[in-house]
Amino acid sequence: EIVLTQSPGTLSLSPGERVTLSCRASQTINNNFLSWYQQKPGQAPRLLIYDASNRATGIPDRFSAGGSGTGFALTISRLEPEDFAVYYCQQYGNSPYNFGQGTKLEIK
Amino acid sequence: EVQLVESGGGLVKPGGSLRLSCAASGFAFSGYSMNWVRQAPGKGLEWVSSINSRSTYIHYADSVRGRFTISRDNAQNSLYLQIYSLRVDDTAVYYCARRSGGGFSDYWGQGTLVTVSS
Numbered sequence: 001e002i003v004l005t006q007s008p009g010t011l012s013l014s015p016g017e018r019v020t021l022s023c024r025a026s027q028t029i030n031n032n033f034l035s036w037y038q039q040k041p042g043q044a045p046r047l048l049i050y051d052a053s054n055r056a057t058g059i060p061d062r063f064s065a066g067g068s069g070t071g072f073a074l075t076i077s078r079l080e081p082e083d084f085a086v087y088y089c090q091q092y093g094n095s096p097y098n099f100g101q102g103t104k105l106e107i108k
Numbered sequence: 109e110v111q112l113v114e115s116g117g118g119l120v121k122p123g124g125s126l127r128l129s130c131a132a133s134g135f136a137f138s139g140y141s142m143n144w145v146r147q148a149p150g151k152g153l154e155w156v157s158s159i160n161s162r163s164t165y166i167h168y169a170d171s172v173r174g175r176f177t178i179s180r181d182n183a184q185n186s187l188y189l190q191i192y193s194l195r196v197d198d199t200a201v202y203y204c205a206r207r208s209g210g211g212f213s214d215y216w217g218q219g220t221l222v223t224v225s226s
Binding site: 001 | 158
């Protein structure tokens with residue numbers, strides 16, 4: 001079973017800042033099958049990134065991601081007010097398709 | 109427009125059973141694998157189960173194996189999750205999601221709340 005560890009747990013930032021979120025896997029993720037999701041209170045998760053580095057349809061280019069093997073990162077180049085949310089990574093290379101525990105971005 | 113609409117949640121006593129449904133529209137349901145993902149109140153996302161398009165490959169999280177059964181009816185464009193022997197820690201919003209590509213979830217329903225309490 002692959003365990004995903006996201007860091008940090010919570011980040012307090014201001015609009016306009018740049019942020020990088022980390023997702024580390026306990027084992028190599030096959031084919032870099034890692035995705036990132038954004039979730040706002042009371043809403044379903046939204047797909048941001050798939051296959052480690054590909055933006056989903058309609059996702060602004062201020063979101064970028066990369067990594068391979070066991071280390072992955074999501075970067076938001078310039079935070080907009082609507083970006084304050086919880087972010088999850090998930091691996092889908094091998095069952096069980098675990099999620100990380102999430103990183104919460106809050107407004108400073 | 110892709111739509112996924114879950115139903116069947118509610119208040120159930122420990123040990124009870126429930127069947128969740130997910131009605132799909134706006135895409136060729138029979139060609140896609142599907143997921144169930146749950147989220148306990150105030151907690152993170154937990155993958156529960158996946159099923160491929162022909163129901164030949166099914167996977168479960170260890171926490172639900174033996175108590176949950178995923179199934180689908182491609183003629184009815186519907187996904188199901190039969191839940192047995194409900195426990196208090198099964199209390200969560202249950203989401204269905206479409207799997208695409210290698211298995212990422214590109215579309216999600218709004219979820220249905222299951223509350224297990226005596």
